[in-house]
Amino acid sequence: MGWRLTADGIRTGLLVMATLMAGGCGSAGALPQPPGDPVWGVSTGAGFPAPVTPQAFQLASQAGIGYVRFAVGQSRVQPTGPVDWNDAIWTQVVSEAAGLGLRLLVQLGWPPAWNSSAPPGTPAEEVIFYPPRDERAWREFVARFVGQYPQVLDWEVWNEPDLLGAWRGTPQQYAYWLQVTAQAVRSANPRARVVLGGLALGGRLLDPDFLEDILSDPQYPAGPNFDVMTAHVYRPEWMQAKMDYVRSTLTRFGVGDRPIWVTETDYPSDPAEQAAKGFTDPRYQGPQGQAQWLRDHLPVLRSLGAAKVFWFKLHDSDANPEARSYGVLDGAARPKPAYDAYRELIQTTP
Numbered sequence: 001m002g003w004r005l006t007a008d009g010i011r012t013g014l015l016v017m018a019t020l021m022a023g024g025c026g027s028a029g030a031l032p033q034p035p036g037d038p039v040w041g042v043s044t045g046a047g048f049p050a051p052v053t054p055q056a057f058q059l060a061s062q063a064g065i066g067y068v069r070f071a072v073g074q075s076r077v078q079p080t081g082p083v084d085w086n087d088a089i090w091t092q093v094v095s096e097a098a099g100l101g102l103r104l105l106v107q108l109g110w111p112p113a114w115n116s117s118a119p120p121g122t123p124a125e126e127v128i129f130y131p132p133r134d135e136r137a138w139r140e141f142v143a144r145f146v147g148q149y150p151q152v153l154d155w156e157v158w159n160e161p162d163l164l165g166a167w168r169g170t171p172q173q174y175a176y177w178l179q180v181t182a183q184a185v186r187s188a189n190p191r192a193r194v195v196l197g198g199l200a201l202g203g204r205l206l207d208p209d210f211l212e213d214i215l216s217d218p219q220y221p222a223g224p225n226f227d228v229m230t231a232h233v234y235r236p237e238w239m240q241a242k243m244d245y246v247r248s249t250l251t252r253f254g255v256g257d258r259p260i261w262v263t264e265t266d267y268p269s270d271p272a273e274q275a276a277k278g279f280t281d282p283r284y285q286g287p288q289g290q291a292q293w294l295r296d297h298l299p300v301l302r303s304l305g306a307a308k309v310f311w312f313k314l315h316d317s318d319a320n321p322e323a324r325s326y327g328v329l330d331g332a333a334r335p336k337p338a339y340d341a342y343r344e345l346i347q348t349t350p
Contacts, residue, residue: 038066038103039302040346041310042328043264047319049093052333056315059329061100063343068102069263069310071159073110074141075128081114082137087148094149105195105263108142108181109158118168131169131177142184150189156230157181158197162210171213175220182225196222198230198263201242211246215253223255232264236297243304259307266312267293269336270325291337299349311342
């Protein structure tokens with residue numbers, strides 16, 4: 001049975017930031033994982049779930065991909081008010097994933113208009129990027145949603161909050177809502193891990209001090225309120241710098257023991273998009289070039305200390321105009337060379 005096409009992903013900016021070269025701490029080495037905790041995953045984007053998602057899940061499982069990451073907005077579960085509850089599509093997603101042995105990393109965020117702190121006059125499509133307005137309504141949403149899916153153990157709090165377009169609040173507000181959300185997640189499922197919203201660490205309208213600000217917040221320090229650090233790392237020339245920056249910053253604020261997951265990394269298969277990114281090496285052209293990029297660079301992220309690595313994204317979608325050809329599957333869920341490359345990598349790399 002197919003799923004309705006939706007638009008619930010956030011994918012923003014180009015990832016170049018020279019200011020991250022802040023006292024590199026060197027390679028941390030790949031971190032060991034608990035038994036049964038997969039290392040390799042895929043993220044989804046706008047247009048998830050789609051009619052091809054069930055087939056894409058099957059192919060992900062067959063390749064040995066362990067995790068699928070996707071976003072659930074309060075705006076989709078409770079679009080019209082606190083008594084509204086629309087969870088059928090997510091129950092279907094979770095059931096399908098569980099049946100295939102896929103673990104899920106679920107992002108929570110994006111309040112609807114009735115629970116958004118957006119100022120009057122904010123365009124309707126932008127109200128979801130503001131912090132919630134009603135704390136009790138938000139807590140109840142998180143606790144109920146997390147509680148009804150006890151098989152989901154990893155919950156991410158928003159996405160790329162260091163980008164001013166993706167999070168329309170302050171770092172202090174994020175630190176506060178991280179605490180509120182963490183309390184709700186942990187009360188609903190004490191076995192769950194709270195995952196910090198994946199930081200872009202580059203791009204337009206970036207807040208370069210975001211991580212330091214939430215870790216040092218005097219009222220709501222972020223450290224006690226997340227179990228896993230996440231980052232988005234793309235360009236190869238910045239992989240070392242970004243991983244060093246994250247690790248050194250966590251260590252400086254006393255949470256250097258947190259595992260670091262890279263939950264978005266990618267390279268397109270469309271030659272036009274590849275040219276736009278400035279790669280001229282003949283190996284990095286077209287679908288075969290995407291596959292070669294994956295082979296070359298995902299192991300690098302593991303060697304730099306990423307406990308998990310997620311490819312962005314599972315399948316192509318026109319709903320993601322900035323990343324239309326980034327999937328390991330095409331828009332019809334047919335494998336691209338990158339899919340075979342990922343399967344081989346998973347089979348040969350611990």
